[in-house]
Amino acid sequence: MSVLDEELHSAAAAAAAGDHEAVRRMMTTLWPQVVRYCRTRVGNSQQGGRAADEVAQEALLAVARELPSLARSDHPVREVYRIVSRTVAHGYPGAGSSDVPPEVARLLHDLDPIAREVVLLRVIDGLSAHDTAGVLGLPVGRVLVVQHEALRTLRATAA
Numbered sequence: 001m002s003v004l005d006e007e008l009h010s011a012a013a014a015a016a017a018g019d020h021e022a023v024r025r026m027m028t029t030l031w032p033q034v035v036r037y038c039r040t041r042v043g044n045s046q047q048g049g050r051a052a053d054e055v056a057q058e059a060l061l062a063v064a065r066e067l068p069s070l071a072r073s074d075h076p077v078r079e080v081y082r083i084v085s086r087t088v089a090h091g092y093p094g095a096g097s098s099d100v101p102p103e104v105a106r107l108l109h110d111l112d113p114i115a116r117e118v119v120l121l122r123v124i125d126g127l128s129a130h131d132t133a134g135v136l137g138l139p140v141g142r143v144l145v146v147q148h149e150a151l152r153t154l155r156a157t158a159a
Helices: 003-016 020-042 052-065 067-072 076-091 102-109 113-124 129-136 140-158
Strands: none
Touching: 003 020, 003 067, 003 076, 020 052, 020 076, 020 113, 052 067, 052 076, 067 076, 076 129, 102 113, 102 140, 113 129, 113 140, 129 140
16 A cells, blocks of 8 residues: 555545544645646636536545545545546546647547556556556556557657
8 A cells, every 4th residue: 555545545534434634634635636637638628518627626526425435445546546537537528628738638649548548647647557557457567568658659659
């Protein structure tokens, strides 16, 4: 269990038991990561859908509703990303313009969906290979291979 997993696990257990300060601490810890995730996938434009920050707020509410399951989880970071990704998919089914620069978005668009998600989770969101594997349901070795191949493809395409 990573340091963030341990922190989230203890905060979720306290929050599930009714500790309002633990809820605040947990949401404060998660907010930057959830916003970054939503901005990368949804964008911050109002065109054709809701703003990423609004989706991030909804995602954090979904996380708050799942505090008991987070408290029981061995990997709460994975669970948080699953909850947030479901919220993003449900709240914003069409991919809008993201906060990723257009040149990068064009390059990422050419990757297959798994490779794109690995790059986004590992490089943009900063997840570990272990947590990325858990979020995507892949073996850690496969995540590393996909990341290596995707980055090699991006370098070759960009050159």
